Amino acid sequence: MNNILLYIGIDDTDSSSGMCTTYVTCVILSKLKDCGFNIIGFPRLIRLNPFARFKTRGNGATSFKLELKSDKEVDEVKKIVLENVQQLSVLQDERTNPGVVFYDGEITQELQEFGLETIRNIVTIQDAETLLNKVGADFYKFKNGRGIIGALAAISCPLNDKTYELLTYRIPENYGTTRQINHESVVEMNDNTYPDTFDNLDQGYVAIEPHTPCPVLYGIRSENPEILCQAKDIVKISEPVERSCIYLTNQHTDMHLQKVGNISEMNKFKCYIVEGTVRNKPHVIEGGHLIFTLGDDSGQVECAAYEPTKQFREFVRELEPEDFLRVYGGIGEGITPKGTLNIEKFELLKLADLVVSKNPMCDCGKRMKSAGTGKGFKCPKCGSKLGEDEKDTIIIQRNIKKGFYETPP
Numbered sequence: 001m002n003n004i005l006l007y008i009g010i011d012d013t014d015s016s017s018g019m020c021t022t023y024v025t026c027v028i029l030s031k032l033k034d035c036g037f038n039i040i041g042f043p044r045l046i047r048l049n050p051f052a053r054f055k056t057r058g059n060g061a062t063s064f065k066l067e068l069k070s071d072k073e074v075d076e077v078k079k080i081v082l083e084n085v086q087q088l089s090v091l092q093d094e095r096t097n098p099g100v101v102f103y104d105g106e107i108t109q110e111l112q113e114f115g116l117e118t119i120r121n122i123v124t125i126q127d128a129e130t131l132l133n134k135v136g137a138d139f140y141k142f143k144n145g146r147g148i149i150g151a152l153a154a155i156s157c158p159l160n161d162k163t164y165e166l167l168t169y170r171i172p173e174n175y176g177t178t179r180q181i182n183h184e185s186v187v188e189m190n191d192n193t194y195p196d197t198f199d200n201l202d203q204g205y206v207a208i209e210p211h212t213p214c215p216v217l218y219g220i221r222s223e224n225p226e227i228l229c230q231a232k233d234i235v236k237i238s239e240p241v242e243r244s245c246i247y248l249t250n251q252h253t254d255m256h257l258q259k260v261g262n263i264s265e266m267n268k269f270k271c272y273i274v275e276g277t278v279r280n281k282p283h284v285i286e287g288g289h290l291i292f293t294l295g296d297d298s299g300q301v302e303c304a305a306y307e308p309t310k311q312f313r314e315f316v317r318e319l320e321p322e323d324f325l326r327v328y329g330g331i332g333e334g335i336t337p338k339g340t341l342n343i344e345k346f347e348l349l350k351l352a353d354l355v356v357s358k359n360p361m362c363d364c365g366k367r368m369k370s371a372g373t374g375k376g377f378k379c380p381k382c383g384s385k386l387g388e389d390e391k392d393t394i395i396i397q398r399n400i401k402k403g404f405y406e407t408p409p
């Protein structure tokens with residue numbers, strides 16, 4: 001008998017008050033390893049559409065692959081996975097609806113498309129269930145089982161572009177307490193491993209540490225999994241690490257963004273790359289958010305750099321009407337019914353010429369004054385005159401250049 005390649009996807013085990021699907025997966029992986037099962041490659045952490053309504057935080061789902069020898073092993077694995085999802089999930093939270101998918105077939109084009117669809121658009125539990133039945137996958141729904149959406153997507157989405165994330169986990173006694181991470185050692189780790197690792201620091205602040213009561217102690221991102229072990233050795237902590245795991249992920253790949261030809265084709269709760277012209281000067285609204293309108297021949301969309309993007313707003317503030325941009329981001333709820341494009345980054349492709357016209361300078365060195373409507377200009381010092389069309393056009397130096405501008409980690 002040929003070996004069985006079994007994919008397992010898990011999602012929606014956590015709540016905002018605690019737990020994390022990556023932690024549940026890490027515990028399951030340890031138990032499977034302890035039982036001698038053969039895990040193939042890195043587990044995956046797939047970030048799905050950030051605008052999915054029921055997400056807890058980053059909308060992440062996990063999956064991994066095993067090579068098994070018999071149906072008996074498949075049954076043993078399923079038992080371990082389901083028991084642990086049952087035990088570790090925050091089932092008492094009404095928003096936690098775990099889903100687990102077991103699949104031993106080919107990742108077909110249709111499955112890949114479902115994965116991409118879940119990363120870029122909104123899908124339903126029924127969409128996932130229909131496809132799972134069609135491909136003959138085995139799946140388990142706890143409560144309403146919404147997690148089968150992410151569980152299937154984490155198995156099926158293609159990962160042409162990828163990064164890695166090392167996650168370390170705290171012991172349960174420490175959940176909810178201040179994380180004991182030595183900040184100088186994070187700076188040292190960054191000095192030694194950046195740019196192989198990235199998003200470690202943000203303006204001097206430690207960015208590897210979450211600020212939620214979840215089991216994660218810290219996470220380090222890289223395009224190279226080997227460097228992550230080196231980085232982990234440098235970071236000093238004064239609390240125990242229960243376990244750690246390196247995930248293969250679609251973070252930092254822009255996979256959630258779809259290119260769109262014009263603004264009118266965009267819809268709420270989807271993520272896009274779109275080009276357009278700035279229509280008005282960005283202005284601050286209540287809460288410190290910066291807003292402007294982006295337009296093209298087909299229509300316009302309100303764009304926002306929200307307050308948490310902090311210094312990124314300084315770049316947005318420099319934009320002027322007629323600047324031409326490529327904007328990357330997703331459309332969330334906004335002031336207008338069409339929603340607001342939440343900017344993740346933008347590329348300033350063409351700067352508008354910013355000019356002011358002033359009364360002309362006289363040869364004697366004094367700036368001239370208006371001689372009255374339609375009568376041109378007259379020098380207040382020497383009395384010289386100039387015609388109405390002699391105004392000086394002054395080009396204003398811009399404080400921003402062409403190029404990419406990104407939100408902080």
Ligand code: ATP
Nearest residue numbers: 012048052055056057058059060123146147149150
């Ligand atoms: P964490 O990152 O801590 O694991 P989370 O932010 O991933 O938490 P979940 O608890 O997994 O949030 O909840 C997200 C829910 O939304 C899951 O049930 C998932 O199946 C579902 N979901 C994910 N993407 C989509 C989508 N594109 N359309 C509809 N539902 C989605």
